[in-house]
Amino acid sequence: MPTLPTTRHDNNQLPVTQQIVSVMWPSFLTASVATIIFFTLFDPTELAMIGGFPNLTRTGGYTIGFFCFWLLTSVSCALTCYFRRPTNLRKPDEAPPQS
Amino acid sequence: MSQTAAKDNQAPIEQELYKKREKIYPREVHGVFAALRLLAMAALLGFYYGMPWINWDDRQAILFDLPARKFYIFGLTFWPQDFFYLSMLLIIAAFSLFLFTALAGRLWCGYACPQTVWTEIYMWIERKIEGGSRKQKKRDQGPRDASFFRIKLAKHSAWLLFSLWTGLTFVGYFTPIRELWGSGLTWNLGPWETFWIFFYGFATYGNAGFMREQVCIYMCPYARFQSVMFDHDTLIISYDEQRGDPRGSRKRGTPSSSVGLGDCIDCGLCVQVCPVGIDIRDGLQYQCIGCAACIDVCDDIMDKMGYPRGLVKYTTENALQGKPTKTIRPRLLVYVSVLTFVSAALVYALWTRIPLEVDILRDRNVLYTETDEGLVQNVYNLKIINMDDQLHRYSLSVSGLEGLRVIGQTEDIEIVSGAVADLPLRVEIDPFALKSTSSEIMFHIESTVTPEIAIEERARFLGPVMR
Numbered sequence: 001m002p003t004l005p006t007t008r009h010d011n012n013q014l015p016v017t018q019q020i021v022s023v024m025w026p027s028f029l030t031a032s033v034a035t036i037i038f039f040t041l042f043d044p045t046e047l048a049m050i051g052g053f054p055n056l057t058r059t060g061g062y063t064i065g066f067f068c069f070w071l072l073t074s075v076s077c078a079l080t081c082y083f084r085r086p087t088n089l090r091k092p093d094e095a096p097p098q099s
Numbered sequence: 100m101s102q103t104a105a106k107d108n109q110a111p112i113e114q115e116l117y118k119k120r121e122k123i124y125p126r127e128v129h130g131v132f133a134a135l136r137l138l139a140m141a142a143l144l145g146f147y148y149g150m151p152w153i154n155w156d157d158r159q160a161i162l163f164d165l166p167a168r169k170f171y172i173f174g175l176t177f178w179p180q181d182f183f184y185l186s187m188l189l190i191i192a193a194f195s196l197f198l199f200t201a202l203a204g205r206l207w208c209g210y211a212c213p214q215t216v217w218t219e220i221y222m223w224i225e226r227k228i229e230g231g232s233r234k235q236k237k238r239d240q241g242p243r244d245a246s247f248f249r250i251k252l253a254k255h256s257a258w259l260l261f262s263l264w265t266g267l268t269f270v271g272y273f274t275p276i277r278e279l280w281g282s283g284l285t286w287n288l289g290p291w292e293t294f295w296i297f298f299y300g301f302a303t304y305g306n307a308g309f310m311r312e313q314v315c316i317y318m319c320p321y322a323r324f325q326s327v328m329f330d331h332d333t334l335i336i337s338y339d340e341q342r343g344d345p346r347g348s349r350k351r352g353t354p355s356s357s358v359g360l361g362d363c364i365d366c367g368l369c370v371q372v373c374p375v376g377i378d379i380r381d382g383l384q385y386q387c388i389g390c391a392a393c394i395d396v397c398d399d400i401m402d403k404m405g406y407p408r409g410l411v412k413y414t415t416e417n418a419l420q421g422k423p424t425k426t427i428r429p430r431l432l433v434y435v436s437v438l439t440f441v442s443a444a445l446v447y448a449l450w451t452r453i454p455l456e457v458d459i460l461r462d463r464n465v466l467y468t469e470t471d472e473g474l475v476q477n478v479y480n481l482k483i484i485n486m487d488d489q490l491h492r493y494s495l496s497v498s499g500l501e502g503l504r505v506i507g508q509t510e511d512i513e514i515v516s517g518a519v520a521d522l523p524l525r526v527e528i529d530p531f532a533l534k535s536t537s538s539e540i541m542f543h544i545e546s547t548v549t550p551e552i553a554i555e556e557r558a559r560f561l562g563p564v565m566r
Contacts, residue, residue: 018317025318040182043168058166059274059291 023081027073034073035066122239123312123376124232125222126368130395139210140219148268151276156488158275165273169517175449176488176517180456187445191438196321198434200328202426203413204335205389208322214314215388217265217307218374221258228254232371258308259300266300312375316386326385331416332425336389338369338380338411339419346380352405362406369393369411379411453551454487457544459558466561474527475562476506481522483544485514491546495522499540500560501532511547526560533562 044061048054056064153160155173162171170177177184199206208215229235229250238247270292271279282288288296306314315322329335343363349355355362363380370378372392377384379393397411415424462478470476485491493512497503507524514520526540540560545553 021318029320040179043179057289057291058168059289062165063291063294 019081023074023077027070027077031066031069031073034069035062038069039065121376123374124236125374125392126232126371126396127226128372128392128395130398132391133395136210136219136390140216143211143213143216144220148264151268151271159277161272162275163273167517174488176454176486178456178484178486180484180486184445184448187441187448190441191445194434194438194441197328198431198438200325201330201333201430201434204329204333205325205387208315208325209389209391212388214306214319215390217303218311220261221307222374224257224261225254228257255308258304262300262304263296264300265303266296266298269299270295312386312388315375315388322385322388330428330430331422332428334413334415335383336379336387336391336394336411337383337414337419338363338393339409339414340380343380343410351403355406362401362404362410364400364404366400368396368400372396383416453554454485455491455493455544455546455552455554456484456486457542457554457556458482458484459542459556461559461561467563469530470527473530474504475530475533476525476527477560477562479524479526479558481520481524481542483512483514483520483522485516485518485520487552488516489548490515491548491552493544493546495524495545496543497526497540498543500528500538503528503540503560528560528562530563530565533560533564536564537561 039062044058044065045056048056048061150161151159155171158171160171160173164171168179170181196207225235226232229238238250241247267279267283268276273295274292279288279292282292283296310318341361343361345360346363346365347358347360348364348366349358349360369380370376370393372395373379374390374392375386375388377386379387391413393411394413398408401408401410417424458481460480460482462480465478468476468478481495483493491514493514495505495509495512497505504527505524506527508522512520512522538560540558542556542558543553544556
């Protein structure tokens with residue numbers, strides 16, 4: 001029976017810096033688009049009033065909105081990055097399975 | 100030989116961001132395309148830094164006034180409701196990019212992309228302070244003495260100042276730049292403005308000072324998908340292998356045939372000038388941003404050797420294979436026709452745009468009420484937005500049913516430029532004039548100053564049916 005290749009350390013993993021960039025950068029791009037569309041439809045001051053922050057300026061609202069979007073999109077990018085790791089990771093000292 | 104040349108302009112490993120990156124020290128180039136690139140850079144940077152300072156009718160000509168949710172572009176004022184125009188503009192931009200890519204390859208990357216343009220200006224600053232590429236490399240490999248740190252400090256200070264100016268200009272597109280400059284000089288900037296100036300400035304410093312070609316190679320989505328717009332008739336920068344190989348050095352003025360070599364003298368200059376650090380002679384590579392620096396430098400060498408120019412040149416894959424190049428092809432025609440259509444639609448839409456918007460909200464609590472005189476009454480709330488840049492007085496009328504009467508202000512509704520007026524209105528009618536429980540009525544709003552500014556808005560009138 002064929003088995004999946006053993007991975008001592010997952011050789012397909014990107015270096016850490018590159019992983020960080022591949023999470024932060026695409027999420028930055030999508031967050032920018034989301035911010036533009038969202039705030040075209042909704043006025044941040046009105047949202048701030050509902051949310052109980054009557055003193056928030058629009059510029060502040062846009063900024064916070066953008067970073068909230070960036071947080072969300074980066075979470076989803078990070079999860080993708082995390083879940084694409086194979087689940088059959090072995091400990092380095094473990095013997096490869098017999099096929 | 101070519102491999103030593105490839106290493107020639109690279110320093111020891113600097114940092115490990117993607118692959119082990121070796122800092123590229125591109126040599127300065129002069130020539131036709133370098134001049135074109137300089138021209139594009141001057142025009143684009145001039146536009147970017149200069150535009151916010153240009154005024155139009157007492158205000159900034161281009162101002163995306165986010166705090167007021169209004170976009171000013173010369174005489175026009177756009178509102179969030181005008182998102183439609185922005186989306187059309189984006190379609191036009193996308194198709195122009197497709198068209199130019201199919202036609203002439205990575206023109207955008209080589210001449211107009213902000214990443215390229217800012218990298219160029221940052222490299223220019225670097226060269227002014229640190230000297231040419233050889234000097235820079237020697238210094239980086241040399242001792243860390245006082246002069247090393249002095250020069251690096253000078254360079255980074257210049258870069259940082261330029262970055263801050265860039266950040267300030269960026270924010271100046273959203274907050275009036277004259278006020279911004281004034282409050283910047285007196286340390287009175289708002290917290291958000293300060294944040295964005297530093298954020299954008301820092302991004303520029305990082306991208307143009309350090310990341311450079313790595314942004315193009317690893318991070319740019321366009322660089323990854325632009326190849327699908329390429330075909331065999333797209334202009335690419337290519338080395339003429341048939342003419343150039345076998346490569347080898349020889350004395351100036353020696354005809355290639357007499358030494359049994361091709362025209363390439365293997366001087367390695369095309370590699371030394373390359374901002375992304377590739378060897379164009381290895382064929383078409385996705386890292387190539389099409390800046391044409393190698394063409395300029397090779398033409399120069401060809402002139403010195405007395406060989407014809409164009410060993411490295413703009414050509415097409417078809418031309419390289421000796422086939423004819425077709426400039427006009429179906430994909431271009433599709434791009435051009437979509438572009439023409441959308442641009443015409445945008446111009447038409449802008450031309451016929453009426454700077455007035457009305458939203459009609461029916462009172463949701465009651466469907467209708469009956470008055471003492473036995474009339475049926477509906478309550479509406481009108482939001483009238485004057486999107487023009489001057490004050491208007493509007494008059495209002497209602498039609499659609501026989502004998503409609505409006506109670507409320509219908510004349511001299513005065514709204515200053517850019518303001519929204521809330522106008523509660525009651526509309527009443529004799530119930531016997533109603534033909535169904537829900538009828539369509541029309542509100543007409545017209546400016547008394549400029550009658551061309553007039554719109555009609557549909558609404559429903561609810562009531563009982565009496566027969």
